[in-house]
Amino acid sequence: MMxxxxxxDVSRxxxxxxxxxxVGRAISPTEIIHDRSGDFAADxxxxxxxxxQLSSFSYTPLRSRRTPGLIRRGDPEQYHLAVVTGSPMWISQQGSESGLVTGAMVLWDTSRPYExxxxxxxxxxxxxxxxxxxxxxxxxxxxxxxRLLARPLQVDSGIGAVLAQYLSSLAVHGDELAADDRGRLGRIATDLFTSLMAQHLDTAARLPPESLADTLRARITHFIDENLGDPALTPRTVAARHNISLRRLHQLFEGRSESVAATIRHRRLGRCHSDLTDPRLRHLPVYAVAARWGFASAAAFNRSFRHAYGITPTQLRRQSGA
Incomplete structure (x- = not known):
């Protein structure tokens, strides 16, 4: 859970x-410096x-530093990649300084001092x-x-854009995820991070083929999740949007628990199931919920839903009291 x-919730x-x-518990032991003459707020x-782990913060601008002594006190031995918005921030580490960063990402290493x-x-x-x-x-x-520490990394195109959007989606919907889903989505985040680092280091060609396939599959899965409401979302359109052949797309999903088409259908049904049990959406007719998640045919939706869950959408809504 998130x-x-x-x-x-704390006194001023x-x-x-x-x-x-x-910050010391969620990130790493860090010295925080702030002019206490004004109000301080954070979420x-x-x-x-x-x-x-994915941590999201909103806070009044301040300064911080991680010293050798604090590293000795506690080091999670992690790389931290931050997507920064709002007031610009800077970080310096290993002789490199990012300059003011906002609308971009920046990387640091918890095992090395920084400010x-x-x-x-x-x-x-x-x-x-x-x-x-x-x-x-x-x-x-x-x-x-x-060589990438404390350097701004752009999020307006390519893998950087995919990763930034993926993290933003996780931060918004994280509380809706089951435990098994969280572990799987964490692996996808790691694959995207690895690909981004490789891209900036020009070492993508040296990555093993299975790593490249995992990264592409992660990008495709994220694309599917972001476009479930489009009734035109099919394996063919997914392949076209990722500049690969339909045959290559199917190869990527060979040996997985679901084909591409089954993945699209399963995720659409899951979104419909969630909406049908949400009291806030009781005003939406069943067919509208189906259309909201890309089902063009009410009859086909009812058949697929009953096959997946053993009851009709209407029966589910009635049982849930939504």
């Missing part, structure tokens, strides 16, 4: 200390994704941080990844 916290005098303690959420800060332009800093154990990163990348 843990959500807010400084609004304790908010800064509360946030400093939270946070933490989502476990197997060995991977960071933010420009106070009247809005909070917002960051979604992917925390990946170093042991999950292959040697080909880990031996060279230092």
């Amino acid at each position: 843990l959500s916290l807010s400084s609004a 005098e304790e908010r800064f200390d509360w946030f400093a303690d939270l 946070a959420s933490v989502l476990g994704l197997g060995p991977v 960071s800060g933010a420009r106070d332009d009247g809005s909070p800093v917002r960051s979604t941080i992917l925390q990946i154990p170093k042991t999950d990163i292959g040697h080909t990348l880990s031996n060279r990844i230092d």
